[in-house]
Amino acid sequence: MRTRLQTKELKYxxxxxQGWWDEHPEAEATYQEIKQSISEEGxxxxxxxxxxxxxxxxxxxxxxxxxxxxxxxxSEIDCVxxxx
Numbered sequence: 559m560r561t562r563l564q565t566k567e568l569k570y571x572x573x574x575x576q577g578w579w580d581e582h583p584e585a586e587a588t589y590q591e592i593k594q595s596i597s598e599e600g601x602x603x604x605x606x607x608x609x610x611x612x613x614x615x616x617x618x619x620x621x622x623x624x625x626x627x628x629x630x631x632x633s634e635i636d637c638v639x640x641x642x
Contacts, residue, residue: 559639560604563615565627568607568635571617593626601627604636 579586605620617624618640627635 569616596626607637
């Protein structure tokens with residue numbers, strides 16, 4: 559089911575500490591490309607999220623897009639609700 563959610567409602571399915579990014583500069587470079595694309599063209603593909611009883615909406619696919627949206631000040635994002 560497709561829906562639009564507030565970015566503040568979404569939890570990262572994978573949360574990486576800054577140290578991980580520091581050790582993987584190629585991943586950071588890719589992330590910056592994603593962020594630039596979103597800045598210029600918006601988010602083309604919805605995030606895939608699941609509803610967790612305790613955590614709320616957890617991103618299964620699209621954590622970098624969520625990070626970029628948060629950094630760019632995007633408050634709502636298209637999502638697809640997926641099963642457990």
